[in-house]
Amino acid sequence: VIYAQIVLNGLILGGMYTCIAVGFSLIWGVLNIINVLHGTFIIAGAFVSLVAYERWGIHPFVSALFAGALLFVVGYLLQRVLINRVLTASVLMTLTLTFGIDLILNNGLILAFSADYRKLNLANPLGNLDLAGITVSLDRLIAMALALLLTGVLAWLLKYSKMGRAIVAVRMDREAASLMGIDINAVNAVAFGIGALMAGAAGSLLSSIYPFSPLTSTQFLLKAFVVCVMGGLGGVGGALAGGIALGLLESVSGLFLSPEYALTFSFLILLLLIMFRPTGIMGKKGFE
Amino acid sequence: MKMRLGLAALLVVALLLACTTNSYALRVGTMTALTMILAVSWNFMGGMVGYPSFATAAFFGFGAYASAILQMKGVPMALAWVAGGASAAVLAGLLGAALLHVRGHYFAIATLVVAEVLRELTNSFEGLTGGGIGLNLRLDTWSIIDSARLYYVCMVAVAALAVVVQIMVANSKTGVAFRCIRQNEMAADMIGVNAAHYKRVAYALSAVFVGMAGGVYASWIKYLEPPDAFDLFISIKPIAIVLLGGAGTIVGPIVGSFAWMAFEEIVWRNFLTVHAAALGTLIVLVVLFLPNGIVSLWRKKRVVARRSAPQAPARGARGAGPATEEAS
Secondary structure, X not given: OHHHHHHHHHHHHHHHHHHHHHHHHHHHHHHOOOOOOHHHHHHHHHHHHHHHHHHHOOOHHHHHHHHHHHHHHHHHHHHHHOHHHHOOOOHHHHHHHHHHHHHHHHHHHHHHHOOOOEOOXXXXXXXXXXXXXXXXXXXXXXXXXXXXXXXXXXXXXXXXXXXXXXXXXXXXXXXXXXXXXXXXXXXXXXXXXXXXXXXXXXXXXXXXXXXXXXXXXXXXXXXXXXXXXXXOOOOHHHHHHHHHHHHHHHHHHHHHOOHHHHHHHHHHHHHHHHHHOOOOOOOOOOOO | OHHHHHHHXXXXXXXXXXXXXXXXXXXXXXXXXXXXXXXXXXXHHHHHHOOOOOOHHHHHHHHXXXXXXXXXXXXXXXXHHHHHHHHHHHHHHHHHHHHOOOOHHHHHHHHHHHHHHHHHHHHHOHHHHOHHHOEEOOOOOOOHHHHHHHXXXXXXXXXXXXXXXXXXXXXXXXXXXHHHHHHOHHHHHHOOOOHHHHHHHHHHHHHHHHHHHHHHHHHXXXXXXXXXXXXXXXXXXXXXXXXXXXXXXXXXXXXXXXXXXXXXXXXXXXXXXXXXXXXXXXXXXXXXXXXOHHHHHHHHHHHHHHHOOOOOOXXXXXXXXXXXXXXX
């Protein structure tokens, strides 16, 4: 029974990681940049939910929509105004630029909300579900379901909407896509906005589960990176595989090692993967 | 030649500063020398070879801890510093063998993660490193101002050594190989440049002085703890400084270090709460408007004066890459 419990915990964790990583993976794949801002976007989403809940009593499952919409606008504008200028420059330039913007935004969050650890405490939690000896918090289960639902919606949009097809086309081959009449700048900005939206929504969903602070943004960023490397940059499927794999890995390794080593452990896995298989578990050729 | 005379003059001025009894000036001077060591060292890998490494903090912390532990075991200070540098270089060699075949984002993040892993390991090996409690070194027997002077002079000496080695490398066959790899690694490999070998050399060079500086830092501050020694900022700072000054050039990292320290001292003193945001703004402005650094301002002017025609913009197919040595 304890194994089933651990696997279930791992799956829930994995669902959240998928939601965190899918936006990061989208931005990386389409714009070919590492978005260092991703961690701060997540924390910003969490704070939106915190404020909405404490001021107006809006449940985080609802305010996740607002957080996502707000961050879409922020991401869209940031890409259009700043990041677009260095998109063709070297890796170092794009990485440094997003790092600089991250310092500014993160400092802003600290000024606005202080660096203290916060958590959204629900006044009336839904309680626990008992399934043949396995206990699950219903709130967590629903948060995970919503995260996966959101990921599913994104996958559907990428597959069936016009903009989604354009985004996938740019990810596959930028030059060819622009020759087919796709407005690359618009696609870039929308993709960055969607990446920020997913981060914001993930942050909202996480806000009632994990304590957060502007200082924890790096942890979320590194987690997103680990998931992308594990799953490969093959789109939503890769993020899902990587997310679930990391979630399971962390909860299973917590059984043998003490939980404080979970992060180190996943970093070691990351290093090994980069050394030997940089395209990831599900990786396709051409995305490295 | 003019540049070398200028650097020699700078070194003389720096050594004269050691006569002062103003301990604030000595502290800022030591920090400036330390910053310069980080920037010049990163320039080997990031500027000359063009690989975005984020492992400076790993080298710094590793060298600092190695040197501090040796000192506690009774090894003389100077010897411990050299050992700190050597151990960082060995770490870089091992990392290079494992990681230098990956490029771009993957290389950047892999090197970033190394410092995180080392920090956690340092946290857990309590017997050797003191874990999260940290490591205390014995206090010096001589007076406070004398020890401040000593560490200042030592830090300046390491910085001077790093700069001299960088000049020598830039003018040697190795330097040519580094620049070949930056411009086109595959082509460099084809014409017989052993890219794998030179990348490892560059990586070891970018670690050895950082490790030594870590050793001097540990002796100077007398206290080490993992979040301090493996601070992410130690990796980021040299990158921002080299970009600010001018990547791939000799003078760039030096000019950048002074500009950065001046900026940092002013901001720390007056706007403590928005310190990070101010640094972020500086970074954004440099990347957007001065991608080839301060050095390029002066250089562009000179070229314009000579040819009385504007220099062809450096934004080719690869975009705003680092300024090349050959541009002058």
